[in-house]
Amino acid sequence: MSKELEAKKQESKDSNVNESLSKEEKRRKAKIRKKCESEQLIVSEMIELFCRKKHGSSKGEPCASCRELIDYAKLRSSKCPFMETKTFCANCKVHCYKPEMREKIREVMRYSGPRILFSHPLMATWHLITSKREKRRIAKEEQKKASTAKTT
Numbered sequence: 001m002s003k004e005l006e007a008k009k010q011e012s013k014d015s016n017v018n019e020s021l022s023k024e025e026k027r028r029k030a031k032i033r034k035k036c037e038s039e040q041l042i043v044s045e046m047i048e049l050f051c052r053k054k055h056g057s058s059k060g061e062p063c064a065s066c067r068e069l070i071d072y073a074k075l076r077s078s079k080c081p082f083m084e085t086k087t088f089c090a091n092c093k094v095h096c097y098k099p100e101m102r103e104k105i106r107e108v109m110r111y112s113g114p115r116i117l118f119s120h121p122l123m124a125t126w127h128l129i130t131s132k133r134e135k136r137r138i139a140k141e142e143q144k145k146a147s148t149a150k151t152t
């Protein structure tokens, strides 16, 4: 009996912790989801732009191969375990794209990156700023790692 009671107490304690955690967690997740959504939006815009110019597709109707790339990019982005800390899949140092898709997305970025400035100045600016910030952060981290490696 007393064991049961204890278990119940423990349970309620746990659920309390979970509740306060889940609020924080929810907020965090919402933030990540928003980031993820904007990344997906930009990436698909970039792929569509690339496809229109390079593959002659019409607006909103990318060719089969680009359609596949969009789906792939969205999937990767939604599964990215680093969404919270990184800014953009293209900058991520963990390369979760398979080589074939990675080559494709790089080609798209090279082409659409500078060009999207004209159609989506805000988006592109955001991308530019976060990319630079990310690169700086990665460089700093690597510097730190290098210096701690030296001292130890």
Ligand SMILES: [Zn+2]
Pocket: 050, 051, 052, 055, 057, 062, 063, 064, 065, 066, 067
């Ligand atoms: Zn295409």
